[in-house]
Amino acid sequence: xxxxxxxxxxxxxxxxxxxxxxxxxxxxxxxxxxxxxxxxxxxxxxxxxxxxxxxxxxxxxxxxxxxxxxxxxxxxxxxxxxxxxxxxxxxxxxxxxxxxxxxxxxxxxxxxxxxxxxxxxxxxxxxxxxxxxxxxxxxxxxxxxxxxxxxxxxxxxxxxxxxxxxxxxxxxxxxxxxxxxxxxxxxxxxxxxxxxxxxxxxxxxxxxxxxxxxxxxxxxxxxxxxxxxxxxxxxxxxxxxxxxxxxxxxxxxxxxxxxxxxxxxxxxxxxxxxxxxxxxxxxxxxxxxxxxxxxxxxxxxxxxxxxxxxxxxxxxx
Amino acid sequence: xxxxxxxxxxxxxxxxxxxxxxxxxxxxxxxxxxxxxxxxxxxxxxxxxxxxxxxxxxxxxxxxxxxxxxxxxxxxxxxxxxxxxxxxxxxxxxxxxxxxxxxxxxxxxxxxxxxxxxxxxxxxxxxxxxxxxxxxxxxxxxxxxxxxxxxxxxxxxxxxxxxxxxxxxxxxxxxxxxxxxxxxxxxxxxxxxxxxxxxxxxxxxxxxxxxxxxxxxxxxxxxxxxxxxxxxxxxxxxxxxxxxxxxxxxxxxxxxxxxxxxxxxxxxxxxxxxxxxxxxxxxxxxxxxxxxxxxxxxxxxxxxxxxxxxxxxxxxxxxxxxxxxxxxxxxxxxxxxxxxxxxxxxxxxxxxxxxxxxxxxxxxxxxxxxxxxxxxxxxxxxxxxxxxxxxxxxxxxxxxxxxxxxxxxxxxxxxxxxxxxxxxxxxxxxxxxxxxxxxxxxxxxxxxxxxxxxxxxxxxxxxxx
Numbered sequence: 001x002x003x004x005x006x007x008x009x010x011x012x013x014x015x016x017x018x019x020x021x022x023x024x025x026x027x028x029x030x031x032x033x034x035x036x037x038x039x040x041x042x043x044x045x046x047x048x049x050x051x052x053x054x055x056x057x058x059x060x061x062x063x064x065x066x067x068x069x070x071x072x073x074x075x076x077x078x079x080x081x082x083x084x085x086x087x088x089x090x091x092x093x094x095x096x097x098x099x100x101x102x103x104x105x106x107x108x109x110x111x112x113x114x115x116x117x118x119x120x121x122x123x124x125x126x127x128x129x130x131x132x133x134x135x136x137x138x139x140x141x142x143x144x145x146x147x148x149x150x151x152x153x154x155x156x157x158x159x160x161x162x163x164x165x166x167x168x169x170x171x172x173x174x175x176x177x178x179x180x181x182x183x184x185x186x187x188x189x190x191x192x193x194x195x196x197x198x199x200x201x202x203x204x205x206x207x208x209x210x211x212x213x214x215x216x217x218x219x220x221x222x223x224x225x226x227x228x229x230x231x232x233x234x235x236x237x238x239x240x241x242x243x244x245x246x247x248x249x250x251x252x253x254x255x256x257x258x259x260x261x262x263x264x265x266x267x268x269x270x271x272x273x274x275x276x277x278x279x280x281x282x283x284x285x286x287x288x289x290x291x292x293x294x295x296x297x298x299x300x301x302x303x304x305x306x307x308x309x310x311x312x313x314x315x316x317x
Numbered sequence: 318x319x320x321x322x323x324x325x326x327x328x329x330x331x332x333x334x335x336x337x338x339x340x341x342x343x344x345x346x347x348x349x350x351x352x353x354x355x356x357x358x359x360x361x362x363x364x365x366x367x368x369x370x371x372x373x374x375x376x377x378x379x380x381x382x383x384x385x386x387x388x389x390x391x392x393x394x395x396x397x398x399x400x401x402x403x404x405x406x407x408x409x410x411x412x413x414x415x416x417x418x419x420x421x422x423x424x425x426x427x428x429x430x431x432x433x434x435x436x437x438x439x440x441x442x443x444x445x446x447x448x449x450x451x452x453x454x455x456x457x458x459x460x461x462x463x464x465x466x467x468x469x470x471x472x473x474x475x476x477x478x479x480x481x482x483x484x485x486x487x488x489x490x491x492x493x494x495x496x497x498x499x500x501x502x503x504x505x506x507x508x509x510x511x512x513x514x515x516x517x518x519x520x521x522x523x524x525x526x527x528x529x530x531x532x533x534x535x536x537x538x539x540x541x542x543x544x545x546x547x548x549x550x551x552x553x554x555x556x557x558x559x560x561x562x563x564x565x566x567x568x569x570x571x572x573x574x575x576x577x578x579x580x581x582x583x584x585x586x587x588x589x590x591x592x593x594x595x596x597x598x599x600x601x602x603x604x605x606x607x608x609x610x611x612x613x614x615x616x617x618x619x620x621x622x623x624x625x626x627x628x629x630x631x632x633x634x635x636x637x638x639x640x641x642x643x644x645x646x647x648x649x650x651x652x653x654x655x656x657x658x659x660x661x662x663x664x665x666x667x668x669x670x671x672x673x674x675x676x677x678x679x680x681x682x683x684x685x686x687x688x689x690x691x692x693x694x695x696x697x698x699x700x701x702x703x704x705x706x707x708x709x710x711x712x713x714x715x716x717x718x719x720x721x722x723x724x725x726x727x728x729x730x731x732x733x734x735x736x737x738x739x740x741x742x743x744x745x746x747x748x749x750x751x752x753x754x755x756x757x758x759x760x761x762x763x764x765x766x767x768x769x770x771x772x773x774x775x776x777x778x779x780x781x782x
Contacts, residue, residue: 060613063659071616072565072608076558079504103504103554105465105494150401186393193400232736233705261660261704 032166033081035107037092038065039282040146041085041117043292044159048177052170053163056081058098061284062258065091066231070098078102081113083166085159088116089123091143115162117155121145124212137230147281148213149192149296153185188293191314192218196300198309203251205242205268207260210281218300223251226264234264243271253306255279275306424460424468426771429453429525437761443750446761450476453524455487457771465498466491471523475543487523487546488512505554513546514575515553515567515604516622517646517668519695520544528664528699530744530763534713534726535670535693539644541582547571549599562609569602573631576642583674586719587634590683596632600642601625614654622646638684641675664699664709672718684719691716695726705734725749740767 031054036042042057049055056077059068068074075098078084084099084107086092099108106113123141145151160178164171200219207226215222224245228238245251246268254276256265265276279302280286283295297314304311431453439446458470471488490510495503513521519533520540531537536544549571556564573596576583587594606620624644626632632640648668655661671692680686693715701707711728730744741764748759 067659071610072555072563072606072618073558073610073616076504076555076563079555079558100467100492100494100506103494103496103506105496108464111464183390183393186390186397190393190396190400193397259659263703 032083032163034083034085034163035078035081037068037084037086037095038146039284040152040292041155041159043283043290043295044152044156044181045085045163047181047292048156048159048174049163050173050177052167052174058095059282061280061282064257064259065281066093068092068094068098070094070101074098075101078107079104081107083107083162084114085117085162086114087143087145088118089140089143090138091118115158117158118143118145119158121151121154124216125209142209142212144210144281145213147211148217149185149189149292150217151213152292153182153189156181156185184293188296192296192300195311195314196304196309198311199300199304199307202253202307202309203249204303204307205246205251205254205274207254207256207265210257211255214281214299220303223249226254226256226260226268239264239267239271243268246272246274252308253277253303255303257281258285277302277306279303424458424470427457427769428771429455429457429523429767429769431455431525432766433530434764435761437759439748439759439761442757442759445478447476447478450478452476455523455525462491465494465496468492486511487543490551503554505552508551508553511546511548512551512569513544514571514602514624515551515569516540516545516602516624516644517604517620517648517670518618518650518666519648519668525767525769528666528697528707528709528732529711529728529730530742530765531746533668533695533697533711534715534724535646535668535695538715538717538722538724539582539670539672539691539693540718545575547575547600547602556605562607564605564607567602567604567606570599571602572596573598573600573626573642575600577632582718582720583632583640586684592683593635594632594640598626598631600631614656616652618648618650620646620648622648634684636682638680639677640684641677642672643675644670644672646670660701660704662701664697664701666697666699667695669694670715674719689719691718707732720752722750722752724751738769741765742767 031052032049034042034045034049034053034055036045036055036057038059039057039061042055045053045055058074059065078098079102081104086095086109088109104113105111108114109116123143123145125138126141127137127139146155156178160174160181164174164178167174196218201221202219203221203223204215205224205226206215206222209225209227209230212222214220224242226234226239226242228234234242251272252274254265254268254274256262256276256278258278258280262276268274269276279299280295283290283292286298289295289298301311430451433450433452435446435448435450437446440448452475454474456470456472456474458468458472460468462468468491469488470486472484473487474482474484477483488511490508490512493507493509495501495505495507513523515521517536519527519536521544524532524543532542532544547569549569551567551569553567554565556566558564577587577594577596584594602622602624604620604622606618608616608618610616622645624642626641626643631642634640646669649666651663651665653663669692671690673688673690674685675688676685693713695711695713695715697709697711699707699709708731709729711730712726714723714725716723726746726748728744728746730742732740732742734740744761744763744765746761746763748757748761750757750759
């Protein structure tokens, strides 16, 4: 046999064997496999899908949601998934490569399995001019929509519709769970807006521009950022300016995400005597705060406590 | 509906009562002997009226039950809207509608540029290495071609010294998702075109993605400064995935000319010997790797690669000599993060490469004869010392392909990402080049600036952010 023919035959056989060996096995549990890019979406899918879904979350609660590494294990999880819950816009720049690496075309944006959570939502901080000179700007606007509980309530409805469409035999059960989530979230938001009324007008400094939706919802005022521009490491001169501004405005609290380096916020803390609170924008951090309602309650309580506000206990526990 | 039924039921009962009462009154006046019957009828009437009263109560109760949940939800929503209304006297401004521009059908473009300053005694000892060099400009274009395929072009323009630049297509391929193309439910993908060979870890990285300024010794001295790319076909697929990790397979069939180009070490040797070498036969490359996450902070990847030509028909010299290349590699990468914050981490990486060229007969002048094996290794230890700063050391040694040289290398480096689009790296390096006992000791100081603009890609795997 000619060597070329032999090699071609061998390679063809290997490719066919490879295809047979790697054909996706059906999920014998019968559960829908859901990939969530963010912990908030994962929590929604678990809450509304219950035992009908298996959920894999790509970004850890304490991780920078813009910088998830495309690990082979994550790609393998995606390859067999049925549904993808993702923010869209330019929040997950890493997702495109991961989806392509997984070979799961059903989850590519635009296909039925890909659910864009930001769709139809009102964006804040939409840039009027796009330039990298302004730092790592989000081209479509601030994508941290999940920090506003009202947005999360709307996302719950989107997840409900997506799960009900994917599992028509269980649509009634999913709709009921979705309605229960909606009611629970509504009650919680009413409770928070009432109990945490004292947050209105309070000035805080944030590390990264992750919090605009959260701050606006509860009437807090962003009085500065530790990053001079999005994702640009703070310089000493910027921090000096920030300290001066904080002293003038009487800002006493800095919000820092778990993935932000503590050096800069520690510097500000020493210079101003302010309190630095570490808050995650997602449930799951700190450990044990896994539920969405508990997550918002934790963040609000921590913030109110740092600001020295008296807050009544939750209305119905 | 219930309400209507109940209302109808009340009307029916009322009608029945009237029908019963009318003849009853008439009978009472005309026939006193029927008092007993009348009493019974009155009792029946009273019973019917009691039942009617009970039904009224039941209707009220059911209507109340029906209305209650709706009322609660409505009340809740009204409370919420009232609370929101306190802050939202004016409606929130709507974001501008997203518009699909025709330019969306143009490729995503990313440009990487890499400038290196080289000082030390390399020029004096080896005659290579410009003081200042725009070492590489890489233009990346990519675009979905269809629901199942994406096109990628990586065009590289390299500084070749003396102020001259040469360009090459480093990669240019269509990546095809088989699931949708042939209707088989498989995660496998196929690349068709030109791509970096999936040999180990270092060879597959683009120059701007390297953890150090230059490539590791075994790749540099056995495959060439740019590593090896080839034209052909590549199948990539996970083989198995579970709690024990993910096993992946890559199979490539490429033209044997990956070693014959003038930039390759064999090509250089042939050129020095005044020979021309060609290949029209394919090479096969197989790589199996296993990735395991022990927990969110620790992971390990090990891989094994084998490359082989086909007996007697791979590389041919104009003297009629057949050269059969073979290469094997082992690699391991360990990443350990200090905590969830991603502010501190360790990376350890090792790679072993052994090539074996069978220089058949007749012997070509200037080329070795028989089996010529070269081998090399490298080890890297890197520490993340801040959110965007990394320090590391690398050591390694390698025989030089188609040569009697052997190179030992030790490097120390520091990398700092000013932001996602601009990086500075400083590397000190010592090279010990041995050639038949004549040792050359070369010191290099390298300062590298790397920047990119356009659609940027996420950081490579060794950056823990």
